[in-house]
Amino acid sequence: MQPINKRIIALVDCNSFYVSCERLFRPDLAKRPVVVLSNNDGCIISRSTEAKQVGIKMGEPYFKAKPLINKYKVAVFSSNYELYGDLSRRVMKILKNFSSDIEFYSIDEAFLDLTHITMESVEDYISKIRKTILQWTGIPVSIGAANTKTLAKVANHIAKKKKMGIEEFISKDQNYIDKELKEFPVAEVWGIGRQLSAFFHNNHFHNTYQLKNADNYWVRKNSSVVVLKTIHELQGTCCFPLNCTPTVRKNCCVSRSFGTSITDMYDLQEALVNHCITAAERIRSEGLIAKTIYVFIKTSRFKKNYLSRVEKIDIPMPTNNTLELVDLAIKALERIYSKGHYYSKAGVLLSGLQPRADYTNNLFSDLNRNLDHLMNIIDQTNNKFGRGSITLAAARHNNQFKLRRQHSSKIDTSFIQRAPVVKAG
Ligand SMILES: [Mg+2]
Incomplete structure (x- = not known):
């Protein structure tokens, strides 16, 4: 039996997430x-x-995998x-119905605190979460539950191999967990990378059970406190x-590699204007303003005369206004x-981000008020009618710098014009 005061943590992970999203419509x-x-x-x-x-x-x-891709x-x-x-937003929204304590870990993973349910009902509960997500979104997920995040990750790996897609250590005894840890490679443990696993391997730790029982003093001396914490987590x-509270970001970077390299300044400008629009929209949606803008351009590092340049401009009055930021990006x-x-490649980095609400207006701030209003209207219009419905003339969209996306399904479930069409007969 586990002590009653232990937490119950579940890790929900979407199976082959991008592939599952594409399969929904195919x-x-x-x-x-x-x-x-x-x-x-x-x-x-x-x-x-x-x-x-x-x-x-x-x-x-891709080019290396082509022979196998063609063959099969x-x-x-x-x-x-x-x-x-x-689809990630939809899955996460469903998860919120099952627990209010949730950490959105990545686009396809979330930790849920399920301490509010009884130990005996964990299996049914996580099975219900899995079925609900599958039924409501069509995305298959695997769920692992345990007393710590690190063990929940282990359980999740095991769940992936099971037909039911779930595994829980909560109602199991220590022998069961230890048996699983004996089969579990050290390299797969959360937070143990390739380098660390090689180090442990060289020191005769061949499975996670051995790692769990490593001497604390030896680990602290030869590794880091984070690894020591990982070991404690494996012990429960x-x-x-x-x-559960997302940290306020300090930077916002938007950059892309070009499908084919470009030489003309106006083409670079067009790419940067589009990046700037995206970055400004992003920080506005999070209620932030930027103190500094960096603009960078580079040539391929695999070709002769590699060139990489960056320009930093400190913004006199921090802003999230697209027009001002685009103006500065072009100057840079x-x-x-x-x-x-x-x-x-070209990119824009907005830095020194701070909440708009914390910024104290000064003597010149009134100048911005109308522009704030304009940005609100543009954002609302684009939310309603789709991205880019209102944009700047400088973001010409002649497609020259667009990503190479030869195999794109071109489906966007958040934008009505790009939703899949079902044709009769
Ligand atoms: Mg995944």
Whole structure:
């Protein structure tokens, strides 16, 4: 029996999330191998179980995986973050119905505090969460529950291999958990990277049970306090509490590699204006203003005469106003641009972010008031009619710098014009 005062933590993780999102609108791909590629169709970043089985590796460049892809008729998708972002929001919204204490860990993972339910009902409860998400969104998830986040991660790995997609350590005795830990590779433990696992391997820790029983003093001396906490977590003592309040971000960076490199300053300007619009929208949606703007441009580091330039401008009156930020970004670009180079990437970083509400107005602040109002109206219009319905003329959209997305499903469930169409007969 576990002591009564222990927490119950569940980790919900969407299975092959990007692949699952694409499959929602392609039921014909349910049993076929499917992969999703990173930006500019570079590398494999999500694989269905079938794609894993035919030997396609995570992170492998697309061109290298092509022979296997052709041989096994693997369906390929370019990444479509509008779709993934929207489905992630839907999944997380459902999770909020099951617990108010929730940490959104990544686009497809969340920790839930389930201490409010009894130990005996954990299995039914997490099974219900899984079924609800599947029924309401079509996304399959795996759920692991345990007394600590690190053990919940272990349980989640085990859940992934089970047909029911769930595993819980709450109602199990220590022998059961230890048996699982003996089978569990150290490299898979949350927070133990490749380097650390090699270090432990060299010191004869071959499974997680051995790691759990490592000498505290030896670990502290040879590793870090974080690893020591991980070991305590494996023993069932909570050291990493749930982080339920999202931290206010300090920076907002929007950058992209170009599908094909560009040389003209006005094309670079167009890319930067679009990045600036996105970054400004993002910080406005979080109620923040920026003190500093950085603009950077670079050529490919794999080609001759590599060039990387950055310009920093301190903003006299912190702002989140698109017009002001775009103006500064263009000025910054003019200072760092030099002719005759093939640029492969450009970006904008808004820094020194602070809540708009905390900013004390000064003598000149009235100048901004009307612009704030204008930004509100633009944001509301774009929320209602879709991104980019109102934008700046400088964001021309001639597609030159657009990402390479040859295999995109082009579906966006948050934007009516890009929703899938069902045709009769
Ligand atoms: Mg996942």
